[in-house]
Amino acid sequence: MDEGKGVKYSSLGYVSLVVMVVVLVYVWCHVQVTEVNYEMAQAIKVREQLLEENSKLKIEIERLKSPARIEDYARKKLGMDYPERNQVVVLR
Amino acid sequence: MTGESRKVLKARITTALVFFVVLFVALVSRAYQLQILSGEALKARAERQHKDVLELHTERGKIFDRNGKVLAASTHVDSVGVHPSMIKDHEKTATELARILNTNKKTVRAKLKEQRSFSWIARKISPEQSQRIRALNISGIQLVKEPRRFYTNRGLASHVLGFVGTDENGLEGLEFKYDKYLKQVARKISWGRDARGNQFCMDERGGTSNDEKNNHLILTIDSRIQHVVERQLQEALKETGAHKGTAIVMDPRTGEILAMACVPDFNPTVFYRYSDEIRKNRAVADSFDPGSIFKPFVIAAALDEGVVSPDELVDCENGRYTVGKKVIREAENKKFRELTLRDILKYSSNIGSAKIAERLGKERFYRRMKQFGFGSRTAIDLPGEASGIMRSSELWTDVDLATIAFGQGVSVTAIQMIAALSGIANNGVIMRPQVVRGIIDNRGQVIREFTPSVMGRAVSAETARIITSYLTGVVGDKDGTGQNAQILNIAVAGKTGTAQKYDFTERRYSSEKVIASFLGFFPANDPRMTVLVVLDEPQRKRWGGQAAAPVFREVAQQVIRCFDNGIGEQEYVAEPLDMEIKNAAIEEITCDPSHDGKSFIPDFTGRTMGEVVRIARERNIDVRLSGTGWAVKQNPAPGAFCDDKTVCAVLFRPAY
Numbered sequence: 033m034d035e036g037k038g039v040k041y042s043s044l045g046y047v048s049l050v051v052m053v054v055v056l057v058y059v060w061c062h063v064q065v066t067e068v069n070y071e072m073a074q075a076i077k078v079r080e081q082l083l084e085e086n087s088k089l090k091i092e093i094e095r096l097k098s099p100a101r102i103e104d105y106a107r108k109k110l111g112m113d114y115p116e117r118n119q120v121v122v123l124r
Numbered sequence: 125m126t127g128e129s130r131k132v133l134k135a136r137i138t139t140a141l142v143f144f145v146v147l148f149v150a151l152v153s154r155a156y157q158l159q160i161l162s163g164e165a166l167k168a169r170a171e172r173q174h175k176d177v178l179e180l181h182t183e184r185g186k187i188f189d190r191n192g193k194v195l196a197a198s199t200h201v202d203s204v205g206v207h208p209s210m211i212k213d214h215e216k217t218a219t220e221l222a223r224i225l226n227t228n229k230k231t232v233r234a235k236l237k238e239q240r241s242f243s244w245i246a247r248k249i250s251p252e253q254s255q256r257i258r259a260l261n262i263s264g265i266q267l268v269k270e271p272r273r274f275y276t277n278r279g280l281a282s283h284v285l286g287f288v289g290t291d292e293n294g295l296e297g298l299e300f301k302y303d304k305y306l307k308q309v310a311r312k313i314s315w316g317r318d319a320r321g322n323q324f325c326m327d328e329r330g331g332t333s334n335d336e337k338n339n340h341l342i343l344t345i346d347s348r349i350q351h352v353v354e355r356q357l358q359e360a361l362k363e364t365g366a367h368k369g370t371a372i373v374m375d376p377r378t379g380e381i382l383a384m385a386c387v388p389d390f391n392p393t394v395f396y397r398y399s400d401e402i403r404k405n406r407a408v409a410d411s412f413d414p415g416s417i418f419k420p421f422v423i424a425a426a427l428d429e430g431v432v433s434p435d436e437l438v439d440c441e442n443g444r445y446t447v448g449k450k451v452i453r454e455a456e457n458k459k460f461r462e463l464t465l466r467d468i469l470k471y472s473s474n475i476g477s478a479k480i481a482e483r484l485g486k487e488r489f490y491r492r493m494k495q496f497g498f499g500s501r502t503a504i505d506l507p508g509e510a511s512g513i514m515r516s517s518e519l520w521t522d523v524d525l526a527t528i529a530f531g532q533g534v535s536v537t538a539i540q541m542i543a544a545l546s547g548i549a550n551n552g553v554i555m556r557p558q559v560v561r562g563i564i565d566n567r568g569q570v571i572r573e574f575t576p577s578v579m580g581r582a583v584s585a586e587t588a589r590i591i592t593s594y595l596t597g598v599v600g601d602k603d604g605t606g607q608n609a610q611i612l613n614i615a616v617a618g619k620t621g622t623a624q625k626y627d628f629t630e631r632r633y634s635s636e637k638v639i640a641s642f643l644g645f646f647p648a649n650d651p652r653m654t655v656l657v658v659l660d661e662p663q664r665k666r667w668g669g670q671a672a673a674p675v676f677r678e679v680a681q682q683v684i685r686c687f688d689n690g691i692g693e694q695e696y697v698a699e700p701l702d703m704e705i706k707n708a709a710i711e712e713i714t715c716d717p718s719h720d721g722k723s724f725i726p727d728f729t730g731r732t733m734g735e736v737v738r739i740a741r742e743r744n745i746d747v748r749l750s751g752t753g754w755a756v757k758q759n760p761a762p763g764a765f766c767d768d769k770t771v772c773a774v775l776f777r778p779a780y
Binding site for chain 1: 183193194197198199200251274276277278280313315316322323324347348351352355682685686752
């Protein structure tokens with residue numbers, strides 16, 4: 033009779049352990065998901081900042097490449113001018 | 125247990141029961157109130173507290189030129205706002221903000237003390253300013269991201285591009301016309317916040333969905349040509365003292381506008397600093413009396429209708445021709461007797477033009493001018509286009525017919541003029557002018573393509589060819605009015621115009637105020653570009669040939685020399701070398717006159733231009749050079765005898 037009780041208690045213990053492990057795994061998964069969500073939030077913020085910076089830099093590049101700026105620079109700083117006819121050789 | 129104690133126990137149990145029942149009812153009531161009565165409101169409140177929405181980086185569509193260069197783009201910049209109730213030290217905050225924002229301290233202080241939950245201090249500040257404000261870390265001061273439109277070339281093509289308002293809505297130009305394509309709807313993702321205020325993402329895709337529908341415009345404008353045109357117009361304004369200037373460059377084969385400039389221009393980023401008059405795209409919205417640049421269309425119509433023939437002489441009445449009660453004279457009181465059609469254009473004879481219009485008759489003349497597109501909108505894809513004024517022929521008097529023939533009493537827009545001449549350049553077929561080539565999405569896929577479309581045929585190809593040859597004489601001939609538009613080794617067809625402006629106060633044409641213009645295309649035998657230059661009220665150099673033709677020449681020369689546009693200098697004289705050579709404004713190199721007069725023409729083929737010149741000089745032979753590269757053809761042929769009157773024409777072509 034005592035043996036039977038022992039068997040019952042030990043199987044109850046096993047079942048409880050399994051349930052506990054399952055619950056822990058479940059909780060652990062949720063913790064992981066939450067952590068990833070936090071990381072995603074950070075990553076999205078960084079991405080947004082980089083996108084903004086990128087578009088600003090692109091605009092800056094276009095601004096630096098504007099014909100008016102290049103012509104002014106070439107004329108004033110480099111002393112250049114539009115070529116005369118005899119200075120142009122067409123190579124094709 | 126005695127009866128007494130049993131009673132006490134019962135009373136206690138009853139009391140406890142009542143207490144718990146009351147408590148239960150209270151709890152249930154409260155639960156009912158929280159869950160059922162105010163459930164929705166509380167749920168929303170809770171969501172507000174722990175849920176947030178993040179607006180993702182979205183931009184208004186870009187505008188590119190035909191070579192893919194960005195002309196307009198948007199990005200986000202910070203705006204500064206304040207929650208006045210949260211500000212502790214008003215004085216210090218106002219001082220620091222005013223210093224960073226370069227504004228009045230009093231104004232900032234007033235904003236900080238406003239009885240509102242939130243108010244703006246400055247909108248769309250520079251990145252440096254926002255960085256400095258962020259560094260201050262003042263509670264109650266908030267930096268909010270807002271989109272801002274940048275025009276990367278400042279005023280370049282500003283009248284075509286237009287501008288946007290504070291909320292990024294297109295207000296003028298292409299920004300307005302194509303607003304529904306360029307406008308970007310904000311993209312949002314769910315955003316959670318925990319008890320500590322840390323944010324976490326609640327959107328499984330992390331905002332990476334491809335629901336972004338960014339559309340971009342591709343224009344027909346070439347920003348390099350646009351720059352050259354604007355620069356030359358500005359120079360012309362300085363030189364002639366003109367109040368305003370307009371220029372358009374168009375590809376006559378397709379109707380694509382390569383450049384459209386109005387000077388003075390404006391910076392669209394700060395459009396509010398300029399008057400409406402400066403911001404108006406005068407190339408499409410303003411009409412003017414065209415003056416003599418209208419004459420080619422009159423002659424073309426007459427030729428096409430067969431009322432005159434190319435070899436006919438028109439009596440120009442020795443400079444004085446009476447129509448009704450009005451005496452028509454030539455410009456500068458010149459006097460001509462009999463002129464050919466070619467000479468009528470070359471000398472820009474008012475009387476010749478008026479007499480040809482008379483032969484056409486009012487109704488036919490009106491119909492033909494309508495065929496050229498005068499008096500109707502071209503339907504160019506720009507807002508605010510005017511139709512010009514071409515009164516019905518039934519309302520014309522005989523004087524009207526005569527004056528309209530030389531461009532007085534009719535009102536046209538710059539875009540109508542260039543479209544009409546492009547029709548002549550394009551074998552008589554007028555193409556619809558267009559500034560937008562297409563619309564693409566974020567991945568570069570074409571959403572809409574605007575292919576060139578035909579407006580109609582104005583004249584026959586034969587008539588167009590004849591008019592082109594006449595117009596080539598206007599520029600190429602030594603006594604033509606358009607000599608200042610000559611380009612070395614390229615045949616130019618064009619017409620000058622000097623129109624008196626109508627003085628509305630005195631109700632007559634002013635002798636002081638004029639519009640100087642030049643309308644032409646090149647190369648004449650294979651037209652690639654049509655150019656119109658209009659200068660309003662030049663104070664010095666008041667004639668079209670003096671003021672506007674040089675602008676055309678400078679623009680054309682820079683376009684030919686600096687850009688890879690396939691315009692070869694040699695094309696025009698490729699065949700009948702000896703016949704048309706004078707029209708091509710060929711470079712002439714005169715040899716030393718003291719030669720013996722007896723020589724044989726050497727073989728120049730395969731030699732460079734420098735070698736040909738050296739050999740010719742050594743042998744005292746006059747040569748006319750055309751084209752670039754290496755000599756490929758010559759006339760007379762090698763070995764032919766030549767004397768001191770012989771001129772050897774040599775054609776050069778680049779090596780492919």
